[in-house]
Amino acid sequence: MDGKAREAIAFLWKSQKPDSVILGLKPNNSHQNPPLLRFSASGAKAQQQSPLSYRSGMFDGHLLQKNGSEWGFVNEEALENFLYQNLGQLFDITPLAQQYNVESQRCDILAVGDRKKLFVLELKNAEDRGIVQQLTRYYDALLEDKPFGDRVDYDKPVQLIAIAPSFHRDNFTDKKYHTLDFQFLEFSVIESRDKFYLRLRDVDSDTVSQVKIPYQKPKTDLDLPPIPPALAKLLNKCEPSQQQKILEIREKLLLFDNRMQEIASANSIKYGNGTAKNSKFCAEFMAYKDEIILFLWIPYKMGESPRIGRARIWTDWQDRALIEGYVSRGVGTEINRAKRNIQRIIDAIQKGDRGTYGGFHWDGYIGNKLYRISLPVTKVMGEKYFREARRIRNDARKNKALLYEEIELEKMNNKMWEIETNIKFSSQVENYDRSLESLLDLALEKWSDRV
Numbered sequence: 399m400d401g402k403a404r405e406a407i408a409f410l411w412k413s414q415k416p417d418s419v420i421l422g423l424k425p426n427n428s429h430q431n432p433p434l435l436r437f438s439a440s441g442a443k444a445q446q447q448s449p450l451s452y453r454s455g456m457f458d459g460h461l462l463q464k465n466g467s468e469w470g471f472v473n474e475e476a477l478e479n480f481l482y483q484n485l486g487q488l489f490d491i492t493p494l495a496q497q498y499n500v501e502s503q504r505c506d507i508l509a510v511g512d513r514k515k516l517f518v519l520e521l522k523n524a525e526d527r528g529i530v531q532q533l534t535r536y537y538d539a540l541l542e543d544k545p546f547g548d549r550v551d552y553d554k555p556v557q558l559i560a561i562a563p564s565f566h567r568d569n570f571t572d573k574k575y576h577t578l579d580f581q582f583l584e585f586s587v588i589e590s591r592d593k594f595y596l597r598l599r600d601v602d603s604d605t606v607s608q609v610k611i612p613y614q615k616p617k618t619d620l621d622l623p624p625i626p627p628a629l630a631k632l633l634n635k636c637e638p639s640q641q642q643k644i645l646e647i648r649e650k651l652l653l654f655d656n657r658m659q660e661i662a663s664a665n666s667i668k669y670g671n672g673t674a675k676n677s678k679f680c681a682e683f684m685a686y687k688d689e690i691i692l693f694l695w696i697p698y699k700m701g702e703s704p705r706i707g708r709a710r711i712w713t714d715w716q717d718r719a720l721i722e723g724y725v726s727r728g729v730g731t732e733i734n735r736a737k738r739n740i741q742r743i744i745d746a747i748q749k750g751d752r753g754t755y756g757g758f759h760w761d762g763y764i765g766n767k768l769y770r771i772s773l774p775v776t777k778v779m780g781e782k783y784f785r786e787a788r789r790i791r792n793d794a795r796k797n798k799a800l801l802y803e804e805i806e807l808e809k810m811n812n813k814m815w816e817i818e819t820n821i822k823f824s825s826q827v828e829n830y831d832r833s834l835e836s837l838l839d840l841a842l843e844k845w846s847d848r849v
Contacts, residue, residue, distance in 0.1 A: 485507070
């Protein structure tokens with residue numbers, strides 16, 4: 399084997415370690431939202447910060463309910479879960495525990511702020527005359543037991559926060575003559591232009607903060623328009639299971655928001671708020687030969703960028719999905735070409751065309767041990783495989799989008815080494831799979847922010 403081949407082996411495997419994940423960047427599933435108003439836990443003036451992303455229960459049709467003309471959380475648990483996920487945004491504090499049992503008392507939320515200051519939050523979905531006494535019992539039990547001692551400084555005053563839609567006059571009397579530090583926050587759910595927000599108001603300072611609630615009003619199947627002929631034509635090319643999934647995606651998109659429209663053309667079905675120059679799109683089905691390709695408008699850089707692009711999605715039309723790249727228009731000629739090239743390598747290996755010299759061979763070290771790997775392909779195809787495998791590994795370390803075929807080639811590469819060495823290898827590409835539902839939710843979330 400020549401020097402270049404040995405150099406390629408060394409590059410490809412220099413970071414590979416048995417029984418460990420190869421070092422490098424992992425795809426980041428967090429998504430940056432626009433800055434939201436943050437409520438100072440000390441009652442200070444509100445300020446701006448970039449929030450953590452609330453992913454749990456996203457677009458959950460049972461998160462809110464309407465009572466008369468007002469909106470509210472369906473129950474105290476829904477309110478508590480939402481607040482717990484948004485403590486950093488609203489109070490600039492870090493969660494410690496939820497529904498924490500201490501000395502026969504159950505605290506709704508425990509959190510820690512700057513300099514290890516303890517925060518105790520009690521939530522009520524309705525007015526409660528005994529909330530001050532309840533927080534007092536929690537305070538006593540916590541000082542007696544002192545949980546999370548490595549993260550909390552119990553020599554500092556404990557902040558007791560009561561959150562309710564309104565407070566009884568007895569609550570103010572109890573607070574007035576109490577020596578502990580209480581903070582009363584009135585909460586309300588505000589609807590503005592088909593978007594919902596949790597609003598907190600300090601009853602003493604009148605300071606207000608709010609955070610967006612990822613909720614959309616439920617609609618009925620009667621609101622779905624008939625399937626346009628262009629989409630029906632595309633569906634005729636699909637297997638029944640794929641047809642069903644496409645129709646489910648269509649329903650999810652159209653029922654998400656009253657402004658969502660279905661724009662049909664010869665080979666494309668787009669979903670957005672119109673066709674004007676300033677219209678924003680969310681998703682698209684596009685026909686290419688005998689398949690349907692899904693595109694979603696999501697953040698660049700695998701979800702890390704604040705900029706939105708049209709991403710080509712590979713999916714098995716069940717729940718597995720991959721972001722294969724970003725294409726401004728069309729199906730993506732370069733992506734199709736790259737997919738064909740990688741598939742040719744896979745087909746050659748599976749077919750087993752060894753050529754004139756009986757296959758392609760190379761040596762590689764793992765630790766101090768030398769291993770020989772053989773491929774049943776020609777030298778030209780083997781060298782091509784080697785270049786592509788090295789590039790795929792490098793792209794994965796940089797968190798770049800990878801094609802389905804590239805991931806399959808990397809898995810094949812790892813499997814080949816495992817058979818030869820009897821060592822289990824891990825790869826960055828194992829972290830590339832996404833849930834199709836999560837990508838749809840992301841596209842809907844970002845579309846909602848833009849319209």
